[in-house]
Amino acid sequence: MKNAVIITIGDEILSGNTVDTNSNFIATELKNIGIKVVQIFTVSDEVEVIKNTLKSAFELADLVITTGGLGPTRDDKTKKALADFFDDEIALDEVTFEHLKAYMEKRGRTEILERNREQAFVPTKCTVFQNHYGTAPCMMMPNGNKLSFSLPGVPYEVKPLIKNQIIPYLKQKFSLEYIVARIVSVVGIPESILADRIENWELQLPDNMALSYLPIGTRVKLKLTASGENEQFLQIQLEDQIQKLFPIIGDHIIAAKEDKIEKILAEILSDKKMTISTAESCTGGELAKMLTSNPGSSQFFTGGIVTYATEMKIKTLNVSESMIERFTVVSEEVAREMSEGCQKLFQTDIALSTTGVAGPGKGEDGKEVGTVYYSIRVKNHSHTFKLFLPHLERQDFTYFVSQKIIQDLVGILIEK
Amino acid sequence: MKNAVIITIGDEILSGNTVDTNSNFIATELKNIGIKVVQIFTVSDEVEVIKNTLKSAFELADLVITTGGLGPTRDDKTKKALADFFDDEIALDEVTFEHLKAYMEKRGRTEILERNREQAFVPTKCTVFQNHYGTAPCMMMPNGNKLSFSLPGVPYEVKPLIKNQIIPYLKQKFSLEYIVARIVSVVGIPESILADRIENWELQLPDNMALSYLPIGTRVKLKLTASGENEQFLQIQLEDQIQKLFPIIGDHIIAAKEDKIEKILAEILSDKKMTISTAESCTGGELAKMLTSNPGSSQFFTGGIVTYATEMKIKTLNVSESMIERFTVVSEEVAREMSEGCQKLFQTDIALSTTGVAGPGKGEDGKEVGTVYYSIRVKNHSHTFKLFLPHLERQDFTYFVSQKIIQDLVGILIEK
Incomplete structure (x- = not known):
């Protein structure tokens, strides 16, 4: 099996400003053609650091992929490091410059700045893979029998470069396990x-x-x-x-087939030809987002509603005011009524509801942060549950709750 | 300024199965107390690799933080690597074992397996920071004037350990820039x-x-x-x-103050005492999720609806059937009607709507994948826009569109 190392270049990752999602994408794509990522280095935008890391990377693997540090701004240093490391010079590549001009003209930019032109300068030994979604070209450098690819850092640009250009190239070049x-x-x-x-x-x-x-x-x-x-x-x-x-x-x-819980559910819903809808309070749209995150979800997902304001729960989902007064809005009873109202509104076989306190502030009715009631209504039966997750931050809370509801629904549908 | 290195340990990251969000969180927290992360290594669960990486890390920084590889399963190797690297032995720590037993009993687990007990074995030179949200303790090891902390890999456990225990400890120990x-x-x-x-x-x-x-x-x-x-x-x-x-x-x-676009908007909405609601089709809940992602959003966000099915657009948002027939459901006209219907339904100052084709399959009406119309209705004015983003994957598409809508709304509200 071939090994690869990924080098993520950029102070914005080290400073915690940006989450590196490129490495995950690249690792998955490489794995699918039998290339194993053995290490990921995340390093700063400094020429010496990048050079040293390239050295370590080539000691560990045959294939090195770098992302980041190719922008037109002062803090981007990858190209200089590449030229130094490979003992090469940087020169204008005419084909790349033409590609760049066409790219910019297509976007209504007729004036090419010096700074833009610089992006068409590449190490002379490199093979360029043109970037169709940005201005920084992808550069492939040979290193004996080994190879490096240097890509920009923007995920929208990385994904098509990897998927449409680099993966097909690697597949053809090596016969892989x-x-x-x-x-x-x-x-x-x-x-x-x-x-x-x-x-x-x-x-x-x-x-x-x-x-x-x-x-x-x-x-x-x-x-x-x-x-x-x-x-x-x-x-x-x-x-x-x-x-x-x-x-x-x-x-x-x-x-035992699908990985993501929403895909597992999607398969079951398609098999059973059942439809689903959501009525959310504390999860704020996360549950709907999760259910619609895969292609084909319009086959079973009819719609969802986020009723943040209490009066919207009454108005759109027909939750009874007396129930809210008696049990408060964060309660098993309200969760159940929400799922019933949701099922009626969207006319679906299944309706899911959430009501709780995501925090960090307490709910109006004094319920503890991290409390959530959710209801899963399948045909004429409601299943209502409570979770208490005070240790989770707001984003993790909505994610955890949404995952758990879908997981429980899967359990109910396959009777486990 | 003090420097730190993060080592992320786990084959699940290298294989592309899991996105590493811990490093981002840790980097941000450290930065806030003036500690700069100079490099992140992501390595596999192998004793030799972990040892070598610890060595490199201590050459680069005074503080080394590792996450992952501390679970009770066969594929976790961090503890062995720590003991080897620091030339130490692993022994049962009674305090940790008592903590572990109490943790498990609280969760109804009275039978302590050998595998669980092993989690209370730590290097003898370490100081334990007890984990209140999981079974793997956090271990601090001194290395001359330098320090390492080894944490589990589960983000829910990492966050409180870092925030409530390690950061306060570091703050006190060093007087930091x-x-x-x-x-x-x-x-x-x-x-x-x-x-x-x-x-x-x-x-x-x-x-x-x-x-x-x-x-x-x-x-x-x-x-x-x-x-x-x-x-x-x-x-x-x-x-x-x-x-x-x-x-x-x-x-x-x-x-020039807030960073996230949804926070920038939240501040403006609070200032202007305006309320907002959403009616989504192709963004599937992402827009509502983004608007509710920060605490306090219930002050301005009244509710949202995801109308995936065309009949729900008609039924709940009062989009006219003749409009859909004439212009198709993915059109400027339908986007505008959706925002109008949304504003009425939720009784808000502002209403946002989206209708488009997230892909990868074409829309029913044959509109190209990546097409989206969105409407921003502020009081009595609708502003309707089109985007065409065929190169974005489904998840990136919904995220990009939602970001852009909020950004445009900010522009409209501050008149830029």
Whole structure:
């Protein structure tokens, strides 16, 4: 198997200003063609640091991918570091300059600044992969039998460069081993007990397979990876091993194909031809967003409503005022009425509702921060639950709650 | 200024399964107390690799923070690497074991497995910071004048450990230089032209200040950082420099205090005592989620609706069927009617709407993937816009569109 190292360049990552999502994307794409990322370096925009990191990276891997530090501004240093490291010069590349001019003209920019022109200067030994969504070209440098690619840092530019240009190039250049993975989703069992139960199964796995545990909320994802030359054989091998898991922990397995809980749900809803809608308070749209995050969701997701104001719960979802007075707006009763009102409004088989206090301020009715009631209504039955998550920050709270609701719904639908 | 290195340990990050958000959080928290993260290493769960990385890290910085690899499962190796690196032994720590037992009992787990007990084994030279939200303790190891902290990898556990325990400890232990930053948000000017315009301003900045460019969508965030011993002086110094920017690019500045566009909007809405609601189609809840992502949003956000199904647009938002027939559901006209209906439904000063094709499949009416119309209705005026973003993946698409709408609304409200 080929190894790769990713170098993320940019003070904005080190200072905590920007979350690096490029590495994750690149690692996933490389893995799919059998290239393993063995290390990621995140370093500052300094020529010496970048050069030293390139050296370390080539010691660890055959393929080095850098992102960032190619912008037209003073704080971007990658190109200088590349030229120094490869003992090369930087010169204007006419083809790249023409591409750049066309790119800018298409966007109504006819005046090309010196600063823009500089972006068409590249190391003379490099092969340019033109960037169709930005002004910084991607540069490939040979290093003996090894290779480096330097990309800009903007995710919108990185994704098409990797997917449409670099991956096809690498696929063709190397004949690569396949890596295939399957995820088994396990619920209702703590990680440590799970690990104990499947220990013997894990020990008998063939040498080309590896297991890892990925806990997410109250679900544990068991990731089983196999590598080898024949993709179809690997698929069969994985399926065999997963089948062996069912007699051991089958009661706790909610999915063995899809990874994301919203995709697991999407598959079930499509199978059962059921529709769904949401009525949210404290999750503020996160639940709807999660349900619509994958293509094809319009087949089952009819609509959702975020009723932040109490009067909107009454007006649009028909929650009764007396219920709110008696139990407060953050209560099991209101959650249930919200899901009922939601089901009626959107005319769906399933309706989900949330009401709670995301914090950090207390709710109007004095309920503790981190309290949430949610209701899952399937046909004529409501299932209402409470969670108390005072330790989660606002964003994590809405995410955790939304994940958990979808997970519980999956459990209800497959009767586990 | 003190330097730090973060080591993220875990094959799940390298394989692209999990996005590392811990490093971002830790970097931000450290920066706030004047500790600069100079490098981040993301490495695999292998004892030798972790040891080598600890060595490199201590060569670069006084403070090393590791996350991950402390779980109760076979693939976690951090503790072994720590003991080896520091030439130490691992032994049961009674206090930690008592804490662990209490933690588990509180959660109804009375049976303590050998695997759980192992979590209370730590290097003998370490100081334990107890983990109140998980079973893996945080371990601090001295290394001459330097320090390392090893934390678990679960973000819910990392955040409170860092915020409530490690940061206060570091603050007390070192008397640290302050680093203060301000973000100036600039719109309507490309990064390269902006850089040209403010070049002279940038060159005259004092030595203790640094500028960086953070493009996000069609906005450029100028981040100005100052370091020194007197926090108040730094604040004044930053304000002075920012004031000097206004005569140069004031027309393009939409905010000079808050960083996130939704926070910039929140401040304006609070000032103007205006309320807002949303009616979404292709953004699927992202816009509502963004508006409610900060505390206090219930003061201005009344509610939102996601009308995925066309009939819901008609039923709840009163979009006219003839309009849909004439112009299709993805049109300027429907966007405008949605915002009008939304304003009526939620009785708000402002209403935002989106209708488009997030893809990857084409819309029912044959509109191209990446097409979106959105309408911003403020009091009695509707402003309707079109975007065409065929190169964005579904998740990036909804995010980009939502950002842009809020940015445009800010522009309208402050009349820029």
